[in-house]
Amino acid sequence: MAASADVSIIKRNALRYSLAAIASVFVFEFTAGIITNSLAVLTDSTHALLDAVVTAILIIAVSLAAKPRDKEHTYGHGRIETIGGFIGGAALFVVSIFFIYEAAARLAFGGTAALSVNPGMIGFAAVVYTLAVDAFRMAVLGRAMRKTRSGAATLKADLYHAIADFASTAVALVGLWLVTTGFYQGDAIAAVILGAFLAYLSSKFAYQNAFELTDSIPPRLVARVRQAAAETDGVLDCKDVKMRRVGNDIFAEVTISLKADISFEKAHEISAQVERNIESSLAQAGDSVESITVHFEPIYGPDLPLESIIERAAARVSGVKGVHNIIVSRVVDGTDRLEISLHIQVNRSASLSEAHAIASAVEESIKGQVKRAENVTVHLEPLMPEVAGVQPLADIEIQNSIRQIVLASGDIKKVGRIATFRTDEDTLKIDVDIGFSTERPSTIEQVHELVTEIEKQIRAKYPGSIVTIHAEPG
Numbered sequence: 001m002a003a004s005a006d007v008s009i010i011k012r013n014a015l016r017y018s019l020a021a022i023a024s025v026f027v028f029e030f031t032a033g034i035i036t037n038s039l040a041v042l043t044d045s046t047h048a049l050l051d052a053v054v055t056a057i058l059i060i061a062v063s064l065a066a067k068p069r070d071k072e073h074t075y076g077h078g079r080i081e082t083i084g085g086f087i088g089g090a091a092l093f094v095v096s097i098f099f100i101y102e103a104a105a106r107l108a109f110g111g112t113a114a115l116s117v118n119p120g121m122i123g124f125a126a127v128v129y130t131l132a133v134d135a136f137r138m139a140v141l142g143r144a145m146r147k148t149r150s151g152a153a154t155l156k157a158d159l160y161h162a163i164a165d166f167a168s169t170a171v172a173l174v175g176l177w178l179v180t181t182g183f184y185q186g187d188a189i190a191a192v193i194l195g196a197f198l199a200y201l202s203s204k205f206a207y208q209n210a211f212e213l214t215d216s217i218p219p220r221l222v223a224r225v226r227q228a229a230a231e232t233d234g235v236l237d238c239k240d241v242k243m244r245r246v247g248n249d250i251f252a253e254v255t256i257s258l259k260a261d262i263s264f265e266k267a268h269e270i271s272a273q274v275e276r277n278i279e280s281s282l283a284q285a286g287d288s289v290e291s292i293t294v295h296f297e298p299i300y301g302p303d304l305p306l307e308s309i310i311e312r313a314a315a316r317v318s319g320v321k322g323v324h325n326i327i328v329s330r331v332v333d334g335t336d337r338l339e340i341s342l343h344i345q346v347n348r349s350a351s352l353s354e355a356h357a358i359a360s361a362v363e364e365s366i367k368g369q370v371k372r373a374e375n376v377t378v379h380l381e382p383l384m385p386e387v388a389g390v391q392p393l394a395d396i397e398i399q400n401s402i403r404q405i406v407l408a409s410g411d412i413k414k415v416g417r418i419a420t421f422r423t424d425e426d427t428l429k430i431d432v433d434i435g436f437s438t439e440r441p442s443t444i445e446q447v448h449e450l451v452t453e454i455e456k457q458i459r460a461k462y463p464g465s466i467v468t469i470h471a472e473p474g
Contacts, residue, residue: 012059014144018162019055021133022048025165032126048130051165057087079246082212085156089206092164096198099168103192127173134166160205164198217243221250221287228281229254229294234262234270236299249290252278260298261308267296306338306370313369314344319358321345321383337374340366348382355380384466390421390429398428398462405457406434411450413437428465430458435472447471 029045141159222241230238240255256274258267271294282289298312307326314323322345331337344362346355359378367373399418406415416433423429434454436447455467 010144010147012063014140015055015059017140018137019052019059021137022052022055022165025130025133026052028129029126032122035122048165057084060084079213082209082246086206086209086213088160089202089209092160092202093199093206095164096195096202098195099198100192100195103189103195107189107192124173127169130169131166131173134162134169137162138166156205160201164201167197212245215244217245217250221282221285224281224285225252225254225278228277229256229274232256232270232274232277234258234266235274239297246290250282250287251291252289253293253295254278255295255297257299258296259304260312261304271296309369310340310342310366313365314342314362317358317361317365319346319350319354320362321347325379331374336372338370338372339375339377340370340373341377341379343379343381345381345383348385350382385425385427387423387427387429387466389424391423393420393422393428395420401461402430402432402458405461406432406454408457409450409454411436423466428462430462430465430467432458432467432469433472434469 026045026048029048033045138159141162145156145159222243225243226238226241229235229241235256236259237257238254239257240253242253244251254274256271258270262270274294275292278292279289306328310326310328311323314320323342325341325343327341329339329341331339342362344359346358350358359380362378363376366376398420402418402420403415406412412434414435416435417431418433419431421429421431434451436450451469451471455469458467459465
């Protein structure tokens with residue numbers, strides 16, 4: 001199959017060869033029809049003229065369809081090619097009806113019109129030339145379709161026209177021959193059969209293109225996409241599939257369900273695998289996909305830990321900057337009630353009323369997700385501001401005062417590095433390394449309590465400061 005960048009060129013070249021060939025047929029047949037007074041040849045030349053016009057429309061359609069996507073055509077211009085295919089099919093249907101009408105008129109009123117026909121060598125030469133040109137067009141268009149894709153609407157439309165031209169010209173040839181034998185009705189009978197066949201072929205083709213313009217897609221392709229998504233590891237369900245074909249390109253949107261406790265990175269990884277599986281499945285069916293969009297939604301299954309449900313219920317509340325220290329306690333009284341406590345971080349500049357409103361919203365959000373929650377206790381903590389940049393602050397007086405505060409605790413064995421900085425927001429940032437004695441404290445909980453108390457004393461000395469203390473064994 002040709003590369004996508006060359007497909008449009010192959011289509012245009014094939015259609016241009018077809019246009020040049022059918023234009024020469026019109027000139028030759030029209031001239032021969034005038035000279036021989038053959039209605040069949042003149043009708044076939046008119047058919048050739050119409051085909052030339054339709055082929056020119058198809059060339060324009062292919063050229064426009066090859067334009068890249070822009071702000072007004074975010075799906076590209078491939079639909080223009082579908083419109084061109086619809087026009088081609090509709091035009092061929094009109095021609096087929098005209099053939100049937102002409103043939104019926106000849107059968108109804110007899111063959112008097114044919115009595116004055118004088119085929120001659122030029123008439124037969126024009127018909128034979130037309131047959132050769134139609135065979136050339138079918139070969140060129142067929143080869144182009146194999147190089148691009150058999151579903152190319154514009155090439156298929158022109159190929160159908162070439163086949164119809166070949167058949168109608170064969171009818172004209174038979175008609176000329178029958179005139180020479182005196183059997184005038186044979187031409188009209190053959191024309192009725194040919195017209196009925198062309199009407200069926202062209203109406204079916206026009207209907208297919210019109211259906212595509214309504215964003216119709218074969219159900220088997222939708223089923224393939226749904227199955228490829230649902231069978232991907234980690235996907236709980238494929239809830240919705242939307243597909244559309246624009247020209248030869250397929251666009252798909254898929255909504256999948258994932259476990260609510262997986263990370264965003266894992267969800268993205270699963271979504272990427274869904275895209276690859278869909279692309280592979282459509283390729284096996286002979287279709288290529290231009291774009292796949294995967295939406296994922298969390299599912300709170302029965303096996304999801306309560307802590308995860310609570311964390312997400314709290315985190316979705318506006319104003320919550322962080323959630324930790326979630327404790328779920330089951331009340332043993334036969335009611336299976338739950339007591340829930342958690343710590344949340346809010347903006348450090350928030351007022352008490354603002355923070356309380358956030359805490360109340362967190363309580364309601366958790367109770368909405370955990371129906372057995374009897375009480376929800378929310379501990380509020382200020383979120384330390386983000387520090388974009390700092391400047392070292394070599395202030396011996398500040399460092400000595402910090403050292404004194406730290407050593408005032410009898411459990412501190414040594415004070416290591418004391419680093420002071422001034423942030424871009426003119427906030428004092430203090431980092432301290434301390435070492436505890438090996439005897440006390442004995443647990444990390446006790447260490448945390450002592451460190452928290454030291455940090456509180458430093459912030460009391462330097463209000464608004466950002467204090468971080470690193471503790472290690474002495």
